[in-house]
Amino acid sequence: MSTIEKQLDRQKHIRNFSIVAHIDHGKSTLADRILELTHTVAERKMKAQILDDMPLERERGITIKMNSVEVHYDGKDGQHYIFHLIDTPGHVDFSYEVSRALAAADGALLVVDASQGVQAQTLANVYLALDNNLEILPVINKVDLPSADPAGTKAEIEDDIGIDTSDAAEVSAKTGLGVADLLEKIVRVIPAPTGDLTAPLQALIFDSKYDPYRGVVLSIRLKEGQVHLGDRIRLMNSNMDYEVTELGVFSPDARPFDELIAGDVGYLTASIKDIHSARSGDTVTSAEHPAEKPLRGYRPMTPMVYAGIYPTDNAKYNDLKDALDKLSLNDASLAYEPETSTALGFGFRVGFLGLLHMDVVQERLEREFDLEIVITAPTVTYHVVKTDGSQESIANPSEIPDASSIKEIQEPFVDATIMVPEEYVGAVMELSQAKRGIFQTMDYLDKSRVNVKYKMPLSEIIFDFFDKLKSSTKGYASLDYTVAGYVASELKKIDILLNGDKVDALSFISHKDFAENRARVVTGKLKEVIPRQNFEIPIQAAIGSKIIARTNIKAYRKDVTAKIHTGDPDRRAKLLDKQRAGKARMKSVGRVEIPQEAFMAILKNGDDEQYNKGLS
Numbered sequence: 001m002s003t004i005e006k007q008l009d010r011q012k013h014i015r016n017f018s019i020v021a022h023i024d025h026g027k028s029t030l031a032d033r034i035l036e037l038t039h040t041v042a043e044r045k046m047k048a049q050i051l052d053d054m055p056l057e058r059e060r061g062i063t064i065k066m067n068s069v070e071v072h073y074d075g076k077d078g079q080h081y082i083f084h085l086i087d088t089p090g091h092v093d094f095s096y097e098v099s100r101a102l103a104a105a106d107g108a109l110l111v112v113d114a115s116q117g118v119q120a121q122t123l124a125n126v127y128l129a130l131d132n133n134l135e136i137l138p139v140i141n142k143v144d145l146p147s148a149d150p151a152g153t154k155a156e157i158e159d160d161i162g163i164d165t166s167d168a169a170e171v172s173a174k175t176g177l178g179v180a181d182l183l184e185k186i187v188r189v190i191p192a193p194t195g196d197l198t199a200p201l202q203a204l205i206f207d208s209k210y211d212p213y214r215g216v217v218l219s220i221r222l223k224e225g226q227v228h229l230g231d232r233i234r235l236m237n238s239n240m241d242y243e244v245t246e247l248g249v250f251s252p253d254a255r256p257f258d259e260l261i262a263g264d265v266g267y268l269t270a271s272i273k274d275i276h277s278a279r280s281g282d283t284v285t286s287a288e289h290p291a292e293k294p295l296r297g298y299r300p301m302t303p304m305v306y307a308g309i310y311p312t313d314n315a316k317y318n319d320l321k322d323a324l325d326k327l328s329l330n331d332a333s334l335a336y337e338p339e340t341s342t343a344l345g346f347g348f349r350v351g352f353l354g355l356l357h358m359d360v361v362q363e364r365l366e367r368e369f370d371l372e373i374v375i376t377a378p379t380v381t382y383h384v385v386k387t388d389g390s391q392e393s394i395a396n397p398s399e400i401p402d403a404s405s406i407k408e409i410q411e412p413f414v415d416a417t418i419m420v421p422e423e424y425v426g427a428v429m430e431l432s433q434a435k436r437g438i439f440q441t442m443d444y445l446d447k448s449r450v451n452v453k454y455k456m457p458l459s460e461i462i463f464d465f466f467d468k469l470k471s472s473t474k475g476y477a478s479l480d481y482t483v484a485g486y487v488a489s490e491l492k493k494i495d496i497l498l499n500g501d502k503v504d505a506l507s508f509i510s511h512k513d514f515a516e517n518r519a520r521v522v523t524g525k526l527k528e529v530i531p532r533q534n535f536e537i538p539i540q541a542a543i544g545s546k547i548i549a550r551t552n553i554k555a556y557r558k559d560v561t562a563k564i565h566t567g568d569p570d571r572r573a574k575l576l577d578k579q580r581a582g583k584a585r586m587k588s589v590g591r592v593e594i595p596q597e598a599f600m601a602i603l604k605n606g607d608d609e610q611y612n613k614g615l616s
């Protein structure tokens with residue numbers, strides 16, 4: 001066979017697919033079984049959820065990053081197949097990962113838990129897959145569970161989604177039952193990639209990460225042409241040329257090759273040190289024979305919430321900037337720009353897709369970049385219409401102008417879809433109403449499940465709505481939402497004064513009906529979390545010049561070593577160290593030391609009844 005014939009033969013045997021599902025329906029476990037059955041990972045190296053290789057993913061048991069891996073499979077037809085499998089996260093906060101993964105695939109395994117059926121993110125992921133013209137293969141999972149209802153689940157997939165289930169696989173990703181049949185179905189149902197092997201190179205960058213030795217490592221899906229070690233390549237949007245230094249696939253560790261061809265999903269390095277020139281969504285082409293135009297990239301993501309991130313030590317500002325630059329390579333949904341705070345100094349206003357995303361970014365900055373940071377309470381973006389007719393978008397409550405110059409403040413509303421068994425509809429409605437939701441429609445999906453739609457303020461939904469929804473429906477409700485637009489609301493800016501000084505980073509926005517109670521809860525929380533100092537600290541909450549809540553932190557001097565009479569120097573040193581470490585994430589504002597928890601006080605509305613009181 002000539003080289004091109006060999007390449008064509010290889011292309012014909014490639015199957016590129018993503019695994020998508022609602023959270024916890026078993027994607028990563030299914031990926032494990034596929035890797036095991038195909039002997040991709042040596043038995044002694046196999047561990048549960050092997051593709052979730054980030055420590056944070058393993059600790060929390062969730063997928064945060066997509067992962068692509070090459071798998072070899074000998075089909076029953078005697079042919080050798082190459083699967084490029086891309087595992088994706090399930091949580092809404094990481095949906096940008098899913099959409100990028102899907103652009104690299106030709107098909108999607110839609111995993112649905114047979115004991116839970118179709119859930120809100122099942123639908124959201126199907127729409128993403130259909131947007132990318134992918135062939136969808138339904139996989140009914142967890143058939144080993146006594147409560148599994150594979151037939152009912154198939155009926156839901158047909159009725160709610162409109163996808164034919166005659167090819168659907170029934171599996172238990174846990175026991176491995178049915179997975180061998182699934183591999184055969186993948187060969188049959190997922191189409192082989194197309195793409196002209198002799199056309200100019202066009203490869204989509206769908207992910208990237210920074211490696212201190214190799215520079216930027218690009219994850220690519222070749223759509224047209226081919227690329228070889230040593231080729232001169234061009235990043236089309238940033239218009240930069242490089243020489244390919246390494247090529248290959250993840251399997252799941254990096255395995256270098258000499259070439260990648262149209263249809264392959266792999267990685268490429270080219271000593272790219274300039275982080276800004278290698279972004280997801282760009283197209284790699286040949287510098288000698290460039291393609292005429294780049295591939296369709298990705299729509300940039302609009303952050304849902306913003307928070308300030310500041311180094312606890314002001315001298316570390318540049319380290320934080322560098323860390324955000326590098327992290328944003330691997331987290332394409334991260335948006336940030338510099339900001340300053342009177343209380344906290346120089347930092348960044350960072351945009352996130354949700355609170356879990358914010359949490360993950362905070363942890364990654366601290367762990368992967370060894371930084372100590374303070375993060376302020378998250379907020380949505382408000383539109384402020386001024387009396388002179390001008391309008392501003394504001395994602396930092398402290399920047400809301402003086403009330404006298406404001407005509408109205410508008411806040412983002414979402415269309416929320418909640419899927420829930422009938423018996424919990426009452427609880428869902430009560431909760432939605434308490435969060436300022438406006439009822440839209442209610443439809444029966446089947447005999448016992450209901451789809452309830454509400455318009456709701458994003459700010460209410462983002463903070464604790466989901467947790468509350470889960471607890472009031474014993475975990476049965478699932479939620480999906482899309483931003484619907486801006487609506488004028490009666491919103492007030494509440495300032496917090498510590499020791500008489502306004503702390504800009506603690507200002508927050510609240511609906512007027514909630515304002516006084518929230519102010520009381522927040523001042524109370526601050527009193528709990530700010531350590532006593534050797535002078536009394538008044539805490540006040542104010543709307544403009546009107547104080548709406550106040551409390552005091554009494555003076556006290558904590559001497560942790562006072563208890564140690566015998567003066568064991570080791571023990572004394574240890575205690576002092578502990579006290580110092582406890583202070584690590586404190587920020588001195590004026591004479592008051594404020595710990596990290598204080599900035600989150602407005603989220604910690606433990607006393608919810610109190611917090612939501614005032615609502616009619």
Ligand SMILES: Nc1nc2c(ncn2[C@@H]2O[C@H](COP(=O)(O)OP(=O)(O)OP(=O)(O)O)[C@@H](O)[C@H]2O)c(=O)[nH]1
Nearest residue numbers: 023024025026027028029062063090142172173174
């Ligand atoms: N009984 C049973 N449990 C399963 C099966 N497949 C997965 N699980 C369990 O379901 C839970 C979720 O599985 P994961 O594979 O982490 O789910 P996921 O969809 O990858 O989760 P995210 O990536 O975080 O959305 C784990 O506790 C698995 O052990 C199955 O076939 N049967």
